[in-house]
Amino acid sequence: MNTYQLKELKLIQPGNMKKLLFILPLAFLFACSATTTDEGDRKAKEQLLQDYRQQATELKQKIAQLEKELGTTKADKTIPVKVDTIAQKLFTHTIEVTGNVEANEDITVAPETPGNIISIVVTEGQHVKKGTVMGRLNTEAIQRNIEDLQIQLELAKTVFERQQKLWDQHIGSEIEYLQAKSNKESLERKLEGLQAQLDMATIKSPIDGVVDRIYQKQGEIAGPAIPFAKVVNISNVRIYADVSESYLTSIHAGQEVEINFPALNKTVTAPIFRKSSTINPDNRTFQVRINLNNPDKEIRPNLVSLLHITDYKAADAIVVPSILIKNDFNGKYVFVAAENSGKWKASKRYVETGRNNNNYTMLSKGLKPGEKLIVEGYEQVVDGSPISIN
Structure with a gap:
């Protein structure tokens, strides 16, 4: 029997039993007291957090009210902005796909x-x-x-x-x-x-x-089955590109395509010669082919090209820069300048958007030709803010 086991036997002797019975209740009371204290501190902190949140909400409301009062009572506190007059114009939507050049005779x-x-x-x-x-x-x-x-x-x-x-x-x-x-x-x-x-x-x-x-x-x-040499003629080349099947009905033979060659820093325009009659099941695309004259022979086989294909046009569209369109819980909106009794104010106008292209978005509803769209200073205004047009 080791020393540790001898000590355990001494603790359960009649003389030590009274000490053990006295220590156990004290330990239980201390544990209960500690638990009660922790729960009390947590409840106090939760109440304090709730009070702070309530105070923050009230402060925000007061700040908004003061800003509104200052903005509507002092004519010299207008916000300088710049505006563009809304006008209908041509809107085009283009897609960009990567093409590959092949020699017409290889x-x-x-x-x-x-x-x-x-x-x-x-x-x-x-x-x-x-x-x-x-x-x-x-x-x-x-x-x-x-x-x-x-x-x-x-x-x-x-x-x-x-x-x-x-x-x-x-x-x-x-x-x-x-x-x-x-x-x-x-x-x-x-x-x-x-x-x-x-x-x-x-x-x-x-x-x-x-x-x-x-x-x-x-x-x-x-021999007939052994390649001896390769002869290529690049006076005329063809470009193949894979286009998503979602554009199948909007892309046709004869459409003009803008072709950019990044390696040559060169851009040319040519019509689509044909589109494939089948869909590739692996990537759900169809293929378009463009024939291109290459008299200077700069364009080489396997050169990467970027094709910009127009799949949508609208002649009389209202188009705004996409950066001006904001969102809230009620939808998308822009700010326009509205005149009232010789004074200008920012007016929040909800809009419905359509296609977007090159950082511009076509609007299907919300604005009319002749209205003044705020294009600079729109981050500083809210609905009803007095403004001065520069």
């Missing part, structure tokens, strides 16, 4: 027949015309076959000519004449095929353009 060139590359006669960046020779393949085997066929064809022609002369003189059999003719024509067709193969072994540019890249090197094996 061709990957490959030979029509397999073979070893014996020469490459163009360089990257070189301008080429349609039909320009770009490279040649090894054609020794084809040329040997052509030479053999040419010898056979010469003999076949000689035999045919002699058989034809005999046949014209009604000498010899018809079958001999027809065999000689067939043999000559067969060799002619074979020779034409070999010459076509020889021509296919010469790699030519299919378009006018620039050799953008050469993929293969001299000595490598080329």
